[in-house]
Amino acid sequence: xxxxxxxxxxxxxxxxxxxxxxxxxxxGVIYTGRDAAHxxxxxxxxxxxxxxxDLKGQIIYYVGxxxxxxxxxxxxxxxxxxxxxxxxxxxxxxxxxxxMIGKGARSEKVLQAMQEHGAxxxxxIGGAAALIARxxxxxxxxxxxxxxxxxxxxxxxxxxxxxxxxxxFGGDLYxxxxxxxxxx
Amino acid sequence: MCQEANYKLADDVVNSFKRSNETEVSQSGxxxxxxxxxxxxxxxxxxxxxxxxxxxxxxxVELGQEVQVIHGNLVDAINEGVRKGYLxxxxxxxxxKHPLARVNTGDNTPAVIHTSIVAGNKIKITVAPKGGGSxxxxxLKMLKPAEGVEGVKKFILDTVQAAGPNPCPPLIIGxxxxxxxxxxxxxxxxxxxxxxxxxxxxxxIAQLEKELLEAINKLGIGxxxxxxxxxxxxxxxEIFGCHIASLPVAVxxxxxxxxxxxxxx
Numbered sequence: 001x002x003x004x005x006x007x008x009x010x011x012x013x014x015x016x017x018x019x020x021x022x023x024x025x026x027x028g029v030i031y032t033g034r035d036a037a038h039x040x041x042x043x044x045x046x047x048x049x050x051x052x053x054d055l056k057g058q059i060i061y062y063v064g065x066x067x068x069x070x071x072x073x074x075x076x077x078x079x080x081x082x083x084x085x086x087x088x089x090x091x092x093x094x095x096x097x098x099x100m101i102g103k104g105a106r107s108e109k110v111l112q113a114m115q116e117h118g119a120x121x122x123x124x125i126g127g128a129a130a131l132i133a134r135x136x137x138x139x140x141x142x143x144x145x146x147x148x149x150x151x152x153x154x155x156x157x158x159x160x161x162x163x164x165x166x167x168x169f170g171g172d173l174y175x176x177x178x179x180x181x182x183x184x
Numbered sequence: 185m186c187q188e189a190n191y192k193l194a195d196d197v198v199n200s201f202k203r204s205n206e207t208e209v210s211q212s213g214x215x216x217x218x219x220x221x222x223x224x225x226x227x228x229x230x231x232x233x234x235x236x237x238x239x240x241x242x243x244x245v246e247l248g249q250e251v252q253v254i255h256g257n258l259v260d261a262i263n264e265g266v267r268k269g270y271l272x273x274x275x276x277x278x279x280x281k282h283p284l285a286r287v288n289t290g291d292n293t294p295a296v297i298h299t300s301i302v303a304g305n306k307i308k309i310t311v312a313p314k315g316g317g318s319x320x321x322x323x324l325k326m327l328k329p330a331e332g333v334e335g336v337k338k339f340i341l342d343t344v345q346a347a348g349p350n351p352c353p354p355l356i357i358g359x360x361x362x363x364x365x366x367x368x369x370x371x372x373x374x375x376x377x378x379x380x381x382x383x384x385x386x387x388x389i390a391q392l393e394k395e396l397l398e399a400i401n402k403l404g405i406g407x408x409x410x411x412x413x414x415x416x417x418x419x420x421x422e423i424f425g426c427h428i429a430s431l432p433v434a435v436x437x438x439x440x441x442x443x444x445x446x447x448x449x
Contacts, residue, residue: 064236066232069232081317104317105350125220126349126352126439127352127439128223130223130226130232131219163410173410180404181209181412
C-alpha cells in the first residue's frame, strides 16, 4: 500500500490524484455527520436555506463518537456504516463536498455523483475506534447539539488513518479486494 | 458490567485476531488485524470503549427457580444498571425511545432483556452490548424442510456475502437453526455468547460450523472488507427442535468487537 499525506480542504487536484488502495493520513479540519444530521442538512437545502457549515472542499466523517472522559478531546470515534447516508450524499457532493470517511459499500448513485463532481470515499477501519480517536486533536460541536452523538462536530485531525475505497474515477477497492482474494 | 464489556475485549477474541494474522495472506488484512489488537490494548489501558458504538445493552438473565427477587422489579433494576453504567462510563447512548419518532433516550435504555428460569439458587447475568452496524446485516428465513442442510448453508453464505464490508469484518457468525421464528433468532444471538471458535458439542453441528467457516473465508471479503481470507473468526450454531413443516434459519452477525461479560450471584 502506498501512503499519502493529505490536508483539508481538498482541492480538485488532490481528489484527482487519489486512487483506490492508497493509505492516506488526513490532516486539518473535518466535519462529523451521521443519519440525523444528514437528514437535517438535506431538509435545509430543500427549503433553500443556508447550511450551518460550508461543505465546499470539505470531508464529512460518518461517526457518532462516544463521550469524552474528563481531560480528553473526544471518546472513541470509529466510522459508522456509510450506506445509511447514501440517500443524502449525492446532494452534498453537488454542493461541493469532496470527501467522505466511513465503512461499508456505497450506492451506485453516490459513486456516480463522486465521478461527476470529483469526490473521494475513504474507508476507516471499523471498530478501531480507540486508536482512531488518538488522531483527533480538537472537537467542537458546530450544529445540532441536541442530537447528542449525532451532532455535527468540527474536528481537527492529525495523521487520521484511512484508505481510498472509491476514487473519483469509479474505482472500488471493496470489489477489487474481494475479487483478488476470493477462492473458487 | 456494561463498562467492562465495552473497555476490555476478552482474550479469546484478541487471540483469534493473532491466530488469524498468521494465516491471513493479504498485507492490508494483516495490518488491520494488528490495528485491532492495538486498539483493544488502548481501550483497556485508557478505560475507553474499543468501539464508539457501545451498542444496545442485550442482557441475558438465568434466574434460578429457588431465587426470589425482592424490593423491586428485576427489569427496572437492570435498566437502572444500564443507565448508570452508560452515563458514568462515558459510553455512547445509542437508543431511541420510539422507532419511528426516533428521539434518543439519553441513557441507553431500554435494555433488551432475555430471561430464562433454570435450576438452582443463583442468578447469572450476561451483558452483551451489540453494535448496530452488524445487527443491521443480520437476517432470518423460514426455509422449506426440503431445502435441507444445503439450503441452510446457502442462506448463511448469501447473508454474509450481502453484508460485505458493512458489519466490520472479521466477523463472528451466530446461527440459529430450528425452533419457531422468534426462538430461532434468539438461538442465533445466544450462539454469539460462546468463546470464539469453541465448537458445538454435537459432532455433526461442529462439522457444519467448520465447513461454513471455510466457505465464508473463501468469499475474499477480508478484514474491514478490503480483501483477504479472514472474513469470519468463527461460526457458532445453536439448534432446537422444530415443526414438521418448518426449517427456520437465523444469522446474527457480530463485528469483531464481540463483547460479553457474565457474573453469577
